[in-house]
Amino acid sequence: MPFKMTAFLKESALFNNALNQLKGKSVLVLGHRRPDGDCIGSQVGLTRVLIQLGIDARAVNQDPIPRTLAKFVGDTPFFSPSEVEGDDFTIVTVDCADRKRVGDDLHARFPNIFLNVDHHVSNNNYADKNFVLSDASATGEILAKFFLDSNITIDSITADALYVGIATDTGQFCYSGTNASVFEVCLRLCEYGANPASVAHELYEREKPGRVQLLQRFLASFKMEHNDRVCIGTLRDSYYEETNTQPEDAESFVDYARSMEGVEIGALVEERKGKLKGSLRAKDPRYRVDILAKEFQGGGHACAAGFNIDKSLDEFYPELVKAIGQHLATVTS
Numbered sequence: 001m002p003f004k005m006t007a008f009l010k011e012s013a014l015f016n017n018a019l020n021q022l023k024g025k026s027v028l029v030l031g032h033r034r035p036d037g038d039c040i041g042s043q044v045g046l047t048r049v050l051i052q053l054g055i056d057a058r059a060v061n062q063d064p065i066p067r068t069l070a071k072f073v074g075d076t077p078f079f080s081p082s083e084v085e086g087d088d089f090t091i092v093t094v095d096c097a098d099r100k101r102v103g104d105d106l107h108a109r110f111p112n113i114f115l116n117v118d119h120h121v122s123n124n125n126y127a128d129k130n131f132v133l134s135d136a137s138a139t140g141e142i143l144a145k146f147f148l149d150s151n152i153t154i155d156s157i158t159a160d161a162l163y164v165g166i167a168t169d170t171g172q173f174c175y176s177g178t179n180a181s182v183f184e185v186c187l188r189l190c191e192y193g194a195n196p197a198s199v200a201h202e203l204y205e206r207e208k209p210g211r212v213q214l215l216q217r218f219l220a221s222f223k224m225e226h227n228d229r230v231c232i233g234t235l236r237d238s239y240y241e242e243t244n245t246q247p248e249d250a251e252s253f254v255d256y257a258r259s260m261e262g263v264e265i266g267a268l269v270e271e272r273k274g275k276l277k278g279s280l281r282a283k284d285p286r287y288r289v290d291i292l293a294k295e296f297q298g299g300g301h302a303c304a305a306g307f308n309i310d311k312s313l314d315e316f317y318p319e320l321v322k323a324i325g326q327h328l329a330t331v332t333s
Contacts, residue, residue, distance in 0.1 A: 008185065009142070011131055012149035018115055018129045019053060025090040027057040028110065032101040034277075035061050036251060037168030037203070040069045042094035042117070042139040044076045044161035049143075049152055051077075060084055062103030066248040071202050072164050074157035081105050090114045095139040095165075097299045099126045117142060119169075122290050122299030134301070137177040140165020144185050156193025163194035168203065169304075171255060176285055176303060213243040218253050218268070222260075225321050226328060229264045231257040232320065234313060237271040247272065254279040265289060265324060271313055278320070280305045292327045 009015075029047045031039040043059040050057035058077040065073060081103075091110045093102060097120035100107050116127035119142060121134040136142045140162040147154055154162075163186060170178045190196065214235070221234045235250055250270060257266030258281035265287055268279040278296065280289035285302035293299055298307025309316060 007149045008145035008181070009133070009149060011133070012146050015117075015131055015146045016150045018131075019050070019055075021129075022050065022055050022057075022090060022092075022114075023053070025055065026088065027055055027092055028084065028089045029057060029059045029092045029094060030096070030102045030106055030110070031059070031061045031094055032096045033061075033063050033103045034247065035063060035066065035069070036095075037069060038138045038140050038165035039095040040065060041072065041161040041163070041165030041168075042143055043078070044073055045140065045143050045147075045154070045158045045165070046092065046094055046117070047076050047078075048158045048161075049147060049154065052152070058084075060106065062106050064248075066251065068203055068206065068251075069164070072157070072161050072199075074161075076157070076161075081109070092117070093127065094118065094143070095120075097123050119301075120290075120299060121301055122294070122305075135177075137175070137179075137182050138166045138169035140169070141182060141185055144189055148185070148188055154192050156195075159189045159192035159194040160199060163189045163196065164199055164203070167196070167199060168252075172200075172204075176283075177301075208245075208249075210243040210245045211249045214239055214245045214249055215253060215256075217243070218250070219256060222257065224260075224263075226325050228260075228262050229328065230267070230321075230324050231260045231263045231265075232267040232269065232317075233257045234317070235268070235270040236313070237273065247277075254281050257281070258283060264328070265292075267320065267324070269313060269316070269320065272308075274310075274312075276309050276311060276313060276316055278307045278309065280307075286331055287328075288331075292323065295323050295327075 029043050031043045047057050047059045060079050091113050092115040094117050113127035115129045117131045119136040123132040144162040217239045218233045223232050254268035266281045270277045282289045282303045288302050290300045290305040293305035293307045296307040296309050
């Protein structure tokens, strides 16, 4: 049995009280569109704990579970919106910086949120109960600490899922938000059955040829801007058909732009059926790419943010370069 430690979070008692208020209700745990590891891991972890507590709960996402994350769902009840009948549900969101991140259909159908668990600094506390801890590395970290503080026994599927959330949102424990507390909670998750080697294999050692070809196109698109302090890569709609891939296969590509020597901000801009999705990454939190993303109605974290915009790539690219330049000028050394 894992050893008892002092509490991780002062908010844990309030969170436990919020969970008790869900008893007797039918709960949907919603995540954001184009789900990543932290989103799926948090949905899986919270849904399984709610079921363990005797609460009728299921996870719902507007977009499919990415191929690389499917194994970590296990037997967790996970549905698409069309599979959910009726509207008499209590809604919980995880890893959603704002209520619209769940997708247009789910937002229109379930506009009222009871519980909001998130780590994005741009989160505006849109629910009745909000647990937004922006200093956390991942929503999975927050949930893991709440569960551990509340002495909730978690199974190996839950432990793996929460570990996936932390591992992916810390860039395999390389980002600046990775601290001693992150490793401490991962140790506890391993004691409950999380398997870091198996997770790493599933996430990073099962590349398909099409994804490698997509990555080649992305790397070939790199443009260095602002005296090589900025690297921007792009993905055209046609690339996905050419490589037999899906947008989910571009997950983490932006980190290649960020990783270039001398680069302070890396960016990925993807075409999506006439619209654009942008991802921004910074090596240092001083560069506050969440503020930069807000200029395009986006948001996120100091070192990782994103946005969506209804423009063509050729039209938008010079606007992005200009906005990044103006943003860099505001950053003090």
